[in-house]
Amino acid sequence: MEPRITDRKFSKVSRRELLKLSPVVVLGAFAIPKLQDKLLATGLRFSDWASAAMFRRGHLAPTFADARLTPFDRFPINDYDVDDPGIDLDKWTLTVGGAVQKPGAYTLAKVQALPRFRQNTRHVCVEGWDVIGRFGGARLSDFLKLIGADLTARFVTVQCADDYYESLDMPTALHPQTLLCYEMYDQPLTAGHGAPLRLNIPTKIGYKQAKWLTDLKVTHVLDREGYWEDQGYSSFYGL
Amino acid sequence: MPETFTEIESAKTGALTPAAYEHPWPVRFCHWLNAISLFVMVGSGLQIFRAFPSFGAKIPQKDLVNWPKSLALGGWLGGALQWHLTFMWIYIGTGFFYLAYEIVTRNYRQVLLLPRDLRGVWPMARHYFFFGPKPPLTEAYNPLQKLAYTSAIVLGGLSVLTGFAIWKPVQFAWLAWLMGGFHLARVWHFAVMWAILFFLFGHLVMVVLHGWNNFVSMLTGWKKDPDYAPH
Numbered sequence: 509m510e511p512r513i514t515d516r517k518f519s520k521v522s523r524r525e526l527l528k529l530s531p532v533v534v535l536g537a538f539a540i541p542k543l544q545d546k547l548l549a550t551g552l553r554f555s556d557w558a559s560a561a562m563f564r565r566g567h568l569a570p571t572f573a574d575a576r577l578t579p580f581d582r583f584p585i586n587d588y589d590v591d592d593p594g595i596d597l598d599k600w601t602l603t604v605g606g607a608v609q610k611p612g613a614y615t616l617a618k619v620q621a622l623p624r625f626r627q628n629t630r631h632v633c634v635e636g637w638d639v640i641g642r643f644g645g646a647r648l649s650d651f652l653k654l655i656g657a658d659l660t661a662r663f664v665t666v667q668c669a670d671d672y673y674e675s676l677d678m679p680t681a682l683h684p685q686t687l688l689c690y691e692m693y694d695q696p697l698t699a700g701h702g703a704p705l706r707l708n709i710p711t712k713i714g715y716k717q718a719k720w721l722t723d724l725k726v727t728h729v730l731d732r733e734g735y736w737e738d739q740g741y742s743s744f745y746g747l
Numbered sequence: 748m749p750e751t752f753t754e755i756e757s758a759k760t761g762a763l764t765p766a767a768y769e770h771p772w773p774v775r776f777c778h779w780l781n782a783i784s785l786f787v788m789v790g791s792g793l794q795i796f797r798a799f800p801s802f803g804a805k806i807p808q809k810d811l812v813n814w815p816k817s818l819a820l821g822g823w824l825g826g827a828l829q830w831h832l833t834f835m836w837i838y839i840g841t842g843f844f845y846l847a848y849e850i851v852t853r854n855y856r857q858v859l860l861l862p863r864d865l866r867g868v869w870p871m872a873r874h875y876f877f878f879g880p881k882p883p884l885t886e887a888y889n890p891l892q893k894l895a896y897t898s899a900i901v902l903g904g905l906s907v908l909t910g911f912a913i914w915k916p917v918q919f920a921w922l923a924w925l926m927g928g929f930h931l932a933r934v935w936h937f938a939v940m941w942a943i944l945f946f947l948f949g950h951l952v953m954v955v956l957h958g959w960n961n962f963v964s965m966l967t968g969w970k971k972d973p974d975y976a977p978h
Contacts, residue, residue: 510753511752511753511754512753512754512755512756512763513753513754513755513756514755514756514758515755515756515757515758516758518753518755518766518969521967521969522963522967522969523967525772525775525966525967525968525969526966526967528772528775528776529772529775529776529779529966531776532776532779532780532783535780535783535837538787547833548826548829548830548833549829550833551829551832551833551834551836552828552829552832552833554833554836555832555833555835555836558836559915562915562918563918564918567917567918569917569920570916570917570920570924578804581806582804582805582806583806584805584806630916630929632916632929633799633805634798634824634828635798635799635824636795636796636798636799636933637799637801637804637805637808638929638930639804639805710917711917736825739825740825740826740829741825741828742828742832746915746917746918747914747915747916747917747918
């Protein structure tokens with residue numbers, strides 16, 4: 509800049525400098541109702557893509573000493589509809605289908621015959637609260653091998669007795685801490701916590717850890733993502 | 748120092764007005780981008796907070812405050828999360844671009860509080876808050892300003908780190924651990940937001956007090972009649 513300029517030239521320079529900021533206006537697209545939903549859906553998809561990229565297959569969620577457990581009666585019972593969908597535990601089976609070699613109905617005994625793992629892990633709710641619980645069950649990865657699942661498939665989906673449904677990416681399904689959970693605090697699951705079988709996934713947010721499982725499917729494509737996901741929540745939500 | 752000076756000559760009167768080029772366009776660009784994303788992050792963050800307005804246990808739940816929905820963005824938890832998880836990338840991207848620019852161009856010399864500035868912080872604070880004498884000004888930012896802006900940059904970094912600790916407490920378990928665990932990290936994230944809002948409040952008060960020429964400098968880069976101009 510010259511040591512001295514006319515006020516007309518200064519105005520011109522100022523205008524040009526101001527125009528350099530004009531790309532900021534692009535963000536105004538978020539204020540346009542028609543575009544807003546699409547832009548936010550794109551942002552969420554990008555976030556999910558980044559989440560999946562950050563997920564490390566062998567990386568374990570922190571585990572805690574028994575002394576740090578949230579007392580069982582203070583472990584919240586969260587559901588979207590009913591506290592007890594009224595499953596007949598004697599007749600219950602898990603219906604397995606999709607890209608598996610051995611589809612069919614699996615009894616709880618079949619799941620319990622697999623090696624049992626117990627873990628004290630943190631359960632994080634999307635609302636913001638968290639508790640540390642003790643969970644026990646079979647590794648989902650062991651069960652997927654039992655049913656001869658195509659492990660190159662992209663998703664495992666579950667259907668629940670209360671109409672809830674969820675989907676899980678295969679890397680998370682194969683994670684060593686992802687359990688088909690039939691125990692909490694060393695006791696069989698109670699009705700409120702998803703008896704007889706629920707998911708326990710310490711690397712995922714709470715709403716992905718469906719309760720009262722009735723169906724499990726291995727699939728390459730999703731026709732729907734999950735009860736909350738289909739209303740706009742993050743699909744991957746890995747912790 | 749990074750500023751360049753000129754004198755504006757009035758065509759009518761021939762009067763000379765000094766002017767300083769204070770803010771290169773990438774700085775101004777980041778400033779306004781960040782103003783927007785900060786607004787969205789705070790608004791949606793408060794809506795997310797509404798889903799569980801407490802830092803205690805879920806059972807029994809004791810709400811800290813019932814934050815009004817009218818002062819939040821997103822309408823519901825899912826909507827607020829969409830805003831938050833979208834704009835956080837803009838917020839982070841702006842931050843990285845700004846820091847890289849400041850370092851590469853050495854423009855940080857205008858902003859960063861250095862040990863030699865520390866002596867000047869108190870006289871400036873005394874001037875602003877206790878009617879003390881105005882210390883002589885020699886550069887674009889006085890020591891108290893440098894302290895404020897440097898703090899704001901640090902708070903911006905902390906907002907991202909605490910955010911990642913609660914968004915990814917498994918993948919970034921070490922971050923959550925540094926903050927005293929997931930549960931406390933959520934408290935920190937909230938506290939950092941209020942610290943940023945505190946800065947913002949002071950910032951806006953100063954913008955009003957310092958008038959039009961100062962405000963325009965964040966739009967055009969040029970500040971007419973700067974109080975530190977060489978005479």
